[in-house]
Amino acid sequence: MNRSRVVVVGAGFAGFQAARSLSRTLRGEAEVVLLNPTDYFLYLPLLPQVAAGILEPRRVTVSLPDTLPGVRLVLGEADRVDLEGRTVHYTDPEDVRGELRYDRLVLAVGSVNKLLPVPGVAEHAHGFRGLPEALYLRDHITRQIELAGPGPFTEEDVARRTFVVVGAGYTGTEVAAQGQLFTNALARKQSGQGVGGRPRWILLDIADRVLPELDRRLSRTADRVLRERGVQVCTNTSVREATHDGVQLDTGEFVPTRTLIWCVGVRPDPLVSGVGLPVERGRLLVERDLGVPGRPEVFACGDAAAVPDVTRPGEYTPMTAQHASRQGKLAGHNVAASLGHGEKRPYEHHDLGFLVDLGGVKAAANPLGIPLSGPLAGAVTRGYHLAAMPGNRVRVAADWLLDAALPRQSVQLGLVRSWSVPLDSASPELARVPGGSSKEH
Known part of the structure; x- marks a missing residue:
């Protein structure tokens, strides 16, 4: 009997925590695959100290293979999600296209630079x-x-x-x-x-x-x-x-x-709007358990998701690392629950x-x-x-x-x-290379 496969797209604050939560909960009973353009988690809050010469660049990066045992890392940028075929299509660092089949999908692709129509x-x-x-x-x-x-x-x-x-x-x-x-x-x-x-x-x-x-x-x-x-x-x-x-x-x-x-500011990764599901200002609409309505196999968290804010009825949680980390942990827990490990919980978090x-x-x-x-x-x-x-x-x-x-x-x-490093890039985590296929939107 084949194991279920959970694919997590993105290894920012939300994706990293989702993958770690899944690894610890499932303990090999399902395959956990993490799709990300780089082999590291970037601790964004300390990035200004890199630009100012205080910290060396590798200090704000954390190795994904070293910190996520039991999770299979696939290097690549997600290009498209086929909901009917339950596959994620991606391009690897050498411009080779591939696809990943999933039984459960966690979209945690994060955000990119927010653009305004200002000349120049x-x-x-x-x-x-x-x-x-x-x-x-x-x-x-x-x-x-x-x-x-x-x-x-x-x-x-x-x-x-x-x-x-x-x-x-x-x-x-x-x-x-x-x-x-x-x-x-x-x-x-x-x-x-x-x-x-x-x-x-x-x-x-x-x-x-x-x-x-x-x-x-x-x-x-x-x-x-x-x-x-x-x-x-x-x-x-x-x-x-x-x-x-x-x-x-x-x-x-x-x-x-x-x-x-x-x-x-930032805007959700353009991949989210291309999935074909309802969005709110580019963020995928989800229930309080981070599941996508009508798609029990799909979850979203972090900047990619419009999560109802229990502290402000009628609004959605802000796009902050604090929320992304906690939503990632809960997404991992609820995905595991959907596979028979525990019970789902709603997202509730008050700012600390x-x-x-x-x-x-x-x-x-x-x-x-x-x-x-x-x-x-x-x-x-x-x-x-x-x-x-x-x-x-x-x-x-x-x-x-x-x-x-x-x-x-x-x-x-x-x-x-x-x-x-163009401003209008859907992949700020990657520097464009001559002849490369850096995505721009």
Whole structure:
């Protein structure tokens, strides 16, 4: 008798936890297959520290084969789901097409950069959803400071020393906070004593405050830290056009820059809309047990799923790592239950608080609703990240200690080029290669 096969598509926070839950519950009684473009789980919250030179890239990656025993990893990008044939079609890293039959399917494909119809953005901006983008920005930022030199500065040099971040949510706020510290250190090395002045960082958002989705106390803390560091915070402001020479704001100001970092949010992976099932803003509609109505063999979780929010009737859970991880665990449990192991449970989760790393010893946090700032918030934030990571804890902690004791290495490796990390990509986890088949939408 053939074993049942469960296919999990995606190894982000939701997919990783779903695969781990299934492996621990089923214990070989069913085959668990994980389809993912890379052989690692990426711990996204620490990605800004990679771009800022604090952490080495491998520190924020966790090996899937090492941490998911009993799960068969298939490297590839899902192209299409055939619901009637119960197969997932995919393309592997060498552009060979394949397909996976399933008895149960868990869609956890996550999200990609959110695009807005702003002229020039797709051509001149870079996102921040994958490791290749972080590596590119780390090199690019270093290169701009080095090309500008120690001064005196020409107009071109000033543009190179100006960095614009669009979107003051989690990612944009952390990128601006970490980036300001990073470029200040680079500039001091260039000039010897920093006589040329600090590089200019601008953080834009159409909302009336930074971190608009969080408690106002966290927002005020982050805003204060950013401004004290010299970050120019521009709320109620958006980009009208992006060009090679700079950014035109809707206020009428033109900002000369060679760096536009796009952090306006995320959208569900386009694969979800192509499945042919009802969606809500690109997210697959599911029941509270994460099952798809009318398709008892299909489950969805994380950013790919519109999960009813019990704390806000009539709404869906936000697209956050906190929800994705817990939904992944529950999806694994409920899939196992559908195969005769236990009983299904509904998704119920109340937020445990939020953490925003502002670089150095600064952070804004409200664990269990208790507002914290300064070094205490910084310690709580880093402690949480170490506890939440499924691996590499010692290496991450070691890099933090080294960063506190030694100057950062300010070299650019040039391994990721601008054209290989387009903003308009359905695969931010993969750098485009010459002649490759990188998906764009």
